[in-house]
Amino acid sequence: MALYRLRSSVRIERDPGGALQVVDPELRRVLRLGAHDGRLVQALRRGATAAQLAKGSGLAPGAVGARLTALARLYLLQGKRAQQRIALGAEAAAATHGASLPAAEAPLHWPAGRNPPRHACQGTGTCCGATFLGPLLPSDRKRIVSLTFGSRVRDSGTVRLGADAVDNRSEVFEVAHVAGRDHVGMARGNDGRCVAQGDDLLCDIHREHGAAAKPVACRLFPLRFHRSPAGIHVSLILACDGYDRARGPGAAWPAREAEVRALLAEGAPAVRVAAPAEWTAGVPCAWTDYQRSCDQWFDLEPAEADGRGWLAAVMAGAAQSLAQAWAALAEGPDIVHPSSLAVAAASLGDPARAYDPAAAQAYAASLDARAADLRMRARDHDAERLTDLAAGVRAQVAGCGFAGARQVEPTARRHAHDVVVNDLPAFVAIGPVDVGLRALARRLGLVEALACVLAQRAGRATVTAADTTRALHVAYRSEPDLAALAACEAA
Numbered sequence: 001m002a003l004y005r006l007r008s009s010v011r012i013e014r015d016p017g018g019a020l021q022v023v024d025p026e027l028r029r030v031l032r033l034g035a036h037d038g039r040l041v042q043a044l045r046r047g048a049t050a051a052q053l054a055k056g057s058g059l060a061p062g063a064v065g066a067r068l069t070a071l072a073r074l075y076l077l078q079g080k081r082a083q084q085r086i087a088l089g090a091e092a093a094a095a096t097h098g099a100s101l102p103a104a105e106a107p108l109h110w111p112a113g114r115n116p117p118r119h120a121c122q123g124t125g126t127c128c129g130a131t132f133l134g135p136l137l138p139s140d141r142k143r144i145v146s147l148t149f150g151s152r153v154r155d156s157g158t159v160r161l162g163a164d165a166v167d168n169r170s171e172v173f174e175v176a177h178v179a180g181r182d183h184v185g186m187a188r189g190n191d192g193r194c195v196a197q198g199d200d201l202l203c204d205i206h207r208e209h210g211a212a213a214k215p216v217a218c219r220l221f222p223l224r225f226h227r228s229p230a231g232i233h234v235s236l237i238l239a240c241d242g243y244d245r246a247r248g249p250g251a252a253w254p255a256r257e258a259e260v261r262a263l264l265a266e267g268a269p270a271v272r273v274a275a276p277a278e279w280t281a282g283v284p285c286a287w288t289d290y291q292r293s294c295d296q297w298f299d300l301e302p303a304e305a306d307g308r309g310w311l312a313a314v315m316a317g318a319a320q321s322l323a324q325a326w327a328a329l330a331e332g333p334d335i336v337h338p339s340s341l342a343v344a345a346a347s348l349g350d351p352a353r354a355y356d357p358a359a360a361q362a363y364a365a366s367l368d369a370r371a372a373d374l375r376m377r378a379r380d381h382d383a384e385r386l387t388d389l390a391a392g393v394r395a396q397v398a399g400c401g402f403a404g405a406r407q408v409e410p411t412a413r414r415h416a417h418d419v420v421v422n423d424l425p426a427f428v429a430i431g432p433v434d435v436g437l438r439a440l441a442r443r444l445g446l447v448e449a450l451a452c453v454l455a456q457r458a459g460r461a462t463v464t465a466a467d468t469t470r471a472l473h474v475a476y477r478s479e480p481d482l483a484a485l486a487a488c489e490a491a
Helices: 035-045 050-057 061-073 080-098 138-144 204-209 216-220 253-265 287-299 307-329 341-349 357-376 380-397 410-423 433-457 465-476 479-488
Strands: 011-014 020-024 029-032 159-161 164-166 173-178 181-186 223-228 231-236 270-272 277-280 283-285
Touching: 011 035, 020 035, 035 050, 035 061, 050 061, 080 283, 080 307, 138 216, 216 253, 223 253, 231 253, 231 410, 277 307, 277 433, 283 287, 283 307, 287 307, 307 341, 307 410, 307 433, 341 433, 357 380, 357 479, 380 433, 380 465, 380 479, 410 433, 410 465, 433 465, 433 479
Parallel strands: 223 270
Antiparallel strands: 011 020, 020 029, 159 164, 173 181, 223 231, 277 283
């Protein structure tokens, strides 16, 4: 076993509750440690020998390597990896500090690829029936409570957000509790539709007060923004039922610059991409290297709509980059950074390998249970989405996909291809590159499998655009569940 040391710049302290924590000034963070890791870092700080580490931490000798790997992924150990991460972090901080433009003034980067999807509103009303219609900005709430609109809105009331009472109309707003925080959105009826949506599926706020009166979240959909050191990256949320029809009438992306900048100026959210990036946890990646890789991946895009083959090629390239980075930064035989990119790429060719069957079936059963509970509360709209999601997961486990379908319409294939076009530039926001690529593979697999299920339900041998449109709607409205499914991934 090699000799390992804790980085000299970190401090080991106890929090007010008595738990051990690491204070890391260079990376500007505080990490709370479990009992075993706490004893291990104390032993490392004392300069324990390899033989003493297991004894000092209370871990079995075979488990020490796994815990050292975890500490190395957090950049707590001295070595080339931590030095590069600190240097890249300082470089990124200096770059963003020196060019800290407001979001509305930052450079814009439009969807890439040979034939990126465009968008122009088709009036389908899909955006008014989401699982959560928000979050609303304070300016949105203030404006909306001053308006009268719609036949579905009747009484007045108060919504309570944490400790603050906000004079809002409770029939207009609803509150979602996410990650310990309250978020306000437009209220939905039992049919899942926004209370401001008229019977013609169009927005009463828009009809009675103009488009500018609608919440920013409503005007933003289906656009989404990510902010990186290079600027604002624009892409689409493919849950919009009309995006496939919008390819023709949709204007060229640069023509939408004024619209995008106006939304950013009003406070439209832009998820901040991690800088520096990571190839995988504990293996840092310079932003310029990440951008160069993205350019190379888009060069791989096939002329025909083949998202599956393209994504497999991207994964192979990313795995090679990761292997090269790991070889340059490897330190100590006990620290390993296995990547599951090879497993994820294999599951693209064989969807049955995407998940551990027992774990995925158990998760699908939990989705069905949640759907049953929602039906009891007359939330049929959300229940239907969860039922379809469960069916898609089961179909993936069974090996369903376009490769086994008898016939797939060209537009349906284009939809699957667009999943990769839209999500590839943004996946690094999910976390390390390999995590994002695996998440992208799960989404693509779900869309194909569920589309096949929907075609079978309808008694058709051909997977149509209507099938993939519904599958996209389910996938993009189920982000938390798709993230949770990562725990069911095949080993």
